[in-house]
Amino acid sequence: MANTTIGNYGNLTGASAYGLGTSSTPSASVLAKVERTLASQTGSVAKLNTSLASGQAKLSGLGQLQSALTGFQSIAERLAGSGLSTTATSSGKGVLTASAAGTAKAGTYAVDVKQLAQGQILNSDQQASSSATIGTGSPATIKVEFGTDGGNTFTPGKTSAKTITIDSKNNTLDGIASAFKEAGINASVVKSGTGYALQIKGENGEANSLRISVSGDAALKNLVAYNPASNNSPTAQGLTQAAAAQGAVATVAGKEVKSASNTLKDAIDGVSLTLTGAGKTDVTVSQDSGQIAQNVSLFVNAFNDLNSKLTALQKGDLKSDQALGQVSRELNALVQGNSGVSKSALAAVGVTVDSSGKLVLDDKKLKSAIAADAGAVAGLFTKDGKGLADQFDAKIDTLTGKTGSIQREAQQVGKDITALSSKKADLAKALTTQANALVAFYTQQEQSAASDALPGYTGARSLFDFLV
Structure with missing residues (x-):
């Protein structure tokens, strides 16, 4: 006979599996009795489903946290060395975007993107x-x-x-x-x-x-x-x-470059190219103190985006999470003067911290400080590993590394999910067995015109006692 499904308990093989001499589908009254009998078990199923959903949401939240941190770190890394005054631009639209670090050399580089990775x-x-x-x-x-x-x-x-x-x-x-x-x-x-x-x-x-x-x-x-x-x-x-799977292919300054991804690193020294479409463009790298204000603004906006993401995670999937709490405390400490760069020094160049922990930029004050001493402003953000951007880069390396709190917690949550999934599978198997036995029992009762109660049932025992 065809299998019959009752609720979420699994497939019922039918009365014929129990030697009852029938190959017909269980009657509606039999199925209704089984549903009522197993109703008390739904709480355990619901609890497991809730725990699994919570674990999966937490694992997703930790992934989002890791991604948000590495995204901000990429901004901080670009400001290393002379990166605060370095910029890279593309002449063509829809072909690529470019970002430069302090090691990039000024110049114009011809790029021809022939194929994107996919x-x-x-x-x-x-x-x-x-x-x-x-x-x-x-x-x-x-x-x-x-x-x-x-x-x-x-x-x-x-x-x-x-x-x-x-x-x-x-x-x-x-x-x-x-x-x-x-x-x-x-x-x-x-x-x-x-x-x-x-x-x-x-x-x-x-x-x-x-x-x-x-x-x-x-x-x-x-x-x-x-x-x-x-x-x-x-x-x-x-x-x-x-x-079909394929890698990216481009010609950069006359040299063919291949990559498994659409990001080309060091095809131009110190420049990262993110390919977005096929075509030709020129990438221009320039170093100018006038770029300092733009890059400080980029850093401030990136930090505030990160701060907003952390706040959203604190209210959602990672509420009261220990790893997130550690990340928030240690990153906020850096902008509160614990990075070796004082709050007063940042305030002097127009960067302050508001009551929500976000950075506020006074553009007029920043440009005035740059005009007075561009090198001193740049030194606040990157200076032999002691600048604010340097400190953020190092701190995020620690937080997101293999031995960091995020990875440790993600591994534990993954183990918990595996254990819960196994427990759920075992419970589903047990409920399926119980449901099949109940179908057989009630079908036998129905065939013999017996009463709806168990033989000898006095109300002192559970209906499941006969299954033990």
């Missing part, structure tokens, strides 16, 4: 539903390899292969996408025509092409297997390629 995109065949069961539910292993697609060949790269297990707990499009995500691979369910499809996206760069093999369930193999060597035989695999 990741591979693979799509499955259309399915009627994202939650419908695929295959038998018997365990299957998906192996994902990373390497270079040579057309009809595949050469594994340095990145280690990843394995994913699919079974009766996650053999749906939604479940498979989640399993890929847990393995660190970008996957999602997308609307496709009148149905749904699994979409897998690789990292940018030609060395990040995917080869996916499946051992076990044939239905899963037909859905997600992908081998570049079978490109000439589309029926030999489940996924189809919508976009």
